[in-house]
Amino acid sequence: MSTPYILVVDDEPEIRQLVKEILEEEGYEVLVAENAEQARRARRLRRPDLVLLDIWMPDVDGITLLKEWSANGGLDMSVIVMSGHATIETAVEATRLGAYDFIEKPLSLAKLLLTVENTLRTDKLRRENTDLRRYSYHRTKPVGKSAAMRQICEHIKRFAQHDNGVLLSGESGTGKHLLARYLHSLSGRKDGPFVEINISSFAEQDANEELFGSERDGQIRFGRLEQANGGTLFVEDVAEMEPSVQARLYSALQNRRFHRVNGLEAVQTDVRVIAATHHDLEALVNEGSFRQDLYYKLNELPLYVPPLRERCEDIPELLAYYADFYATRENLPYRSFTVAAQNHLRNYPWPGNVRELANLVQRLLIVGNGDEIDREEIEAVLGSGGAKHVGNGSLAAYQPEFDLPLREARERFERAYLEHQLRKLGGNVGKVAQVAGIERTHLYRKLRTLGINHKELAGKGSA
Numbered sequence: 001m002s003t004p005y006i007l008v009v010d011d012e013p014e015i016r017q018l019v020k021e022i023l024e025e026e027g028y029e030v031l032v033a034e035n036a037e038q039a040r041r042a043r044r045l046r047r048p049d050l051v052l053l054d055i056w057m058p059d060v061d062g063i064t065l066l067k068e069w070s071a072n073g074g075l076d077m078s079v080i081v082m083s084g085h086a087t088i089e090t091a092v093e094a095t096r097l098g099a100y101d102f103i104e105k106p107l108s109l110a111k112l113l114l115t116v117e118n119t120l121r122t123d124k125l126r127r128e129n130t131d132l133r134r135y136s137y138h139r140t141k142p143v144g145k146s147a148a149m150r151q152i153c154e155h156i157k158r159f160a161q162h163d164n165g166v167l168l169s170g171e172s173g174t175g176k177h178l179l180a181r182y183l184h185s186l187s188g189r190k191d192g193p194f195v196e197i198n199i200s201s202f203a204e205q206d207a208n209e210e211l212f213g214s215e216r217d218g219q220i221r222f223g224r225l226e227q228a229n230g231g232t233l234f235v236e237d238v239a240e241m242e243p244s245v246q247a248r249l250y251s252a253l254q255n256r257r258f259h260r261v262n263g264l265e266a267v268q269t270d271v272r273v274i275a276a277t278h279h280d281l282e283a284l285v286n287e288g289s290f291r292q293d294l295y296y297k298l299n300e301l302p303l304y305v306p307p308l309r310e311r312c313e314d315i316p317e318l319l320a321y322y323a324d325f326y327a328t329r330e331n332l333p334y335r336s337f338t339v340a341a342q343n344h345l346r347n348y349p350w351p352g353n354v355r356e357l358a359n360l361v362q363r364l365l366i367v368g369n370g371d372e373i374d375r376e377e378i379e380a381v382l383g384s385g386g387a388k389h390v391g392n393g394s395l396a397a398y399q400p401e402f403d404l405p406l407r408e409a410r411e412r413f414e415r416a417y418l419e420h421q422l423r424k425l426g427g428n429v430g431k432v433a434q435v436a437g438i439e440r441t442h443l444y445r446k447l448r449t450l451g452i453n454h455k456e457l458a459g460k461g462s463a
Contacts (some may be wrong), residue, residue: 003230004120005029007048009039009065010082011057015107019052022109023116036060043069044215046268047222047229048077050119052112053099055083055090063090066097068218074098076222078123080115082107127193142178143321144314148306152179155303160186165253165298167238168276170305172408173355176276177236179305184232189272192231197224199245200237207245212252214261223260225252228271238298239279239290239449250294273298279449289448308350308357316342318354322361332365340375348382352408415450418443427454 006028010016016032023030031048033039036059042048055062062081069075075098083090084105091102100119103112142149159166160183168176177196184194202210213223225233235241241249252258253273257266275298284290308315319337327334337345350356364373364381418432425431429447432454433440447454 003027003029004049005031005046005230006050006052006116007031007033007039007042008052009033009036009057009062010052010054011035012054015054015105018109019107019112022113026113028116036065039065040068043077044220044263045265047226049123050078050080050116052080052082052116055081055094056085063093063097066094066099070098072219072221076227078119080119124191141182142175143318144311145317146311146313148311149314152303152305153182156183157186159183159301159303160188162301163188163272164300165272166274166301166303167281167299168274168303168305169281170278171307171353172278173353174305174307175354176305177234179303180232180234180274180276183274184234187232187272189231193228194232194234195224195228196234196236198236200240204242204244207242208248209261211245212248212258212260213263213267215263220260225249225258225269225271226260226267230270231272233271233273235273235275235298237277238275239277239281239284241290242445243291246291246294250291250297253297254293284448287448289445308353309348312346315346315357318357319345319361322358323365326362326365330362330365332362335365335368335371335373338372338374341373341378344375344378411450414446415452418447418450418452422452422454429454 006023008016008019008023008030010019010032011034013034016034020030020032031042031046033042035057039051039053043051053062053065062083066075066079066081069077069079079094079099081091081094081099081102082105083102094102100122101115103115142153156179166180166183168179170176180196181194184190197207197211199207209221209223211223211225213226214221235249248258252269256270257268259266281290281295281299285292285295308318316337319342323334323336326332345357352359360381364377367381368377418436421432421435422429425435429443430440433443436443438446
């Protein structure tokens with residue numbers, strides 16, 4: 001399911017057929033094109049992992065094609081250029097445009113296979129290194145030996161043997177992203193890409209284009225769904241998905257094909273979707289704000305991730321892990337936690353879950369002194385950690401929570417802001433929509449997502 005897909009573009013039929021046969025014998029999936037127009041169509045129908053591109057062709061030369069494909073921010077696939085008449089200047093230009101390598105004709109099949117193998121390996125390593133830079137907390141297996149964590153890992157091992165959709169639910173900060181990566185690493189798709197999208201980061205039109213790609217003025221933009229072909233797509237905050245995106249995603253998963261935005265032809269897809277949410281998705285289905293058919297498609301294999309306070313026996317191991325992690329990654333002085341400090345943190349409610357724990361450890365290593373972290377230091381840091389919701393939740397009572405991740409802090413502010421406006425305006429959603437400057441239908445959806453009952457706030461007045 002993660003077999004590399006190679007497009008061979010060459011105007012000489014003997015070379016096309018020979019290269020195709022050799023690559024297929026090595027286990028690759030191969031399509032051939034004899035000119036630029038066929039190459040454009042093949043790329044439009046399916047994104048190749050690698051293109052073997054001839055320079056000299058009768059209609060449009062390979063350099064021109066490279067310029068087209070790299071026009072919007074660089075190549076989105078690996079390219080090996082082939083030619084028997086190219087100059088050094090041509091090779092330099094191809095490399096400048098993003099080609100990985102240059103092979104001279106007549107082709108040495110041994111060199112061709114080696115170059116193909118090296119190119120695909122390099123591309124895979126590049127993706128993995130990018131992930132490691134973006135997600136420096138990445139590790140192979142979740143930390144913790146509690147009964148809950150052991151059960152989660154057992155479920156993941158079973159899920160990895162199948163290709164069904166997986167829905168990870170649980171509070172923010174519980175480590176759903178890590179569990180999705182762990183599941184991918186154990187699955188038959190582990191050699192394919194792991195691509196993610198945070199739905200809450202995009203407006204409706206942007207989410208459609210980001211997820212499904214687009215076609216404009218002859219230019220193709222490959223969306224996350226297509227980038228994940230042969231691998232896993234992780235959809236974070238799936239409850240935030242607008243109805244049009246929901247419908248499009250269900251159709252893509254059900255039919256295994258979709259249209260890019262403004263695209264005229266269907267694109268085949270082969271992905272496993274792992275979705276995550278901290279909302280009650282079934283309740284949203286019952287309210288009519290989330291499609292039932294998509295819910296069933298995503299929820300074929302459900303997995304609930306409990307909050308950290310329900311598996312407090314994992315806390316000492318997590319503390320040791322993050323202390324070692326930040327000492328190594330950020331060259332901070334390593335500090336250990338005393339037994340009293342560990343016991344105190346085992347009884348802390350952890351509203352931000354594992355994410356909050358990691359942030360706390362990092363802060364203690366930066367601002368503290370000494371080889372050990374004792375209970376008094378923990379109490380001092382947690383006591384001055386700032387951000388609290390007080391009073392009745394009105395905007396006047398809200399204090400910004402600077403230690404939270406931006407998404408969670410924004411969500412808490414939105415809840416306080418909307419509750420304040422609803423009290424002030426007697427629960428009138430239409431008036432609140434005008435004041436907030438958002439569409440009424442979007443506001444209703446936002447209220448449901450945040451768990452705000454506008455009818456209960458009607459008539460209570462601003463506090």
